[in-house]
Amino acid sequence: MSKYSIVYNKEYHSSPMSFWVHHDIDSNVWEYASKYKPELPKPIFSKGFPMLVIDALGHELRFSSIQEIEHFLEVVKQKNMPTSSQLASKRPMSIGLNSHWLSRLPVKLKPWRNRKKYIPILEDGLIAFIKTYS
Numbered sequence: 499m500s501k502y503s504i505v506y507n508k509e510y511h512s513s514p515m516s517f518w519v520h521h522d523i524d525s526n527v528w529e530y531a532s533k534y535k536p537e538l539p540k541p542i543f544s545k546g547f548p549m550l551v552i553d554a555l556g557h558e559l560r561f562s563s564i565q566e567i568e569h570f571l572e573v574v575k576q577k578n579m580p581t582s583s584q585l586a587s588k589r590p591m592s593i594g595l596n597s598h599w600l601s602r603l604p605v606k607l608k609p610w611r612n613r614k615k616y617i618p619i620l621e622d623g624l625i626a627f628i629k630t631y632s
Contacts, residue, residue: 501553502550502552502553502620503551504551504623504626506545506546506547506549507546507547508547509547511549512562513560513562514560515561515562515570518585518599519536519569520536520538520563520565520566521589522534523535536563539562548562550562550623550624550626552620554607554616555607559607561623564628567620567624567627568624570599571617571624573600574613574617574620575617579608581600582600586598
């Protein structure tokens, strides 16, 4: 069974997708940049930075922004997913294919028959995550 939760952190915590979705603008090192496109998420007053945590078939998936969830869904909703190489080529600066989020995704979560099981949970989580900013 898959489920989701939203946890709050006092400080921003990147997810495995952050580097691939939020491109650094003013630094050669992602962690040292002060500007990103799209921007990193802002904290929610009195709560902190939200993070969506999905329990997908016994594997934990973490997302720190709406854009990360949307990108993940865009990829996994395709019956024939693109390769890590194809996705990594869209990033101006790469850190290696083995570091790409898709290559790090557990094998159990890649087959279409398994993706169909956790995609609805992730879609529900996205709606709840968007509401945290309302």
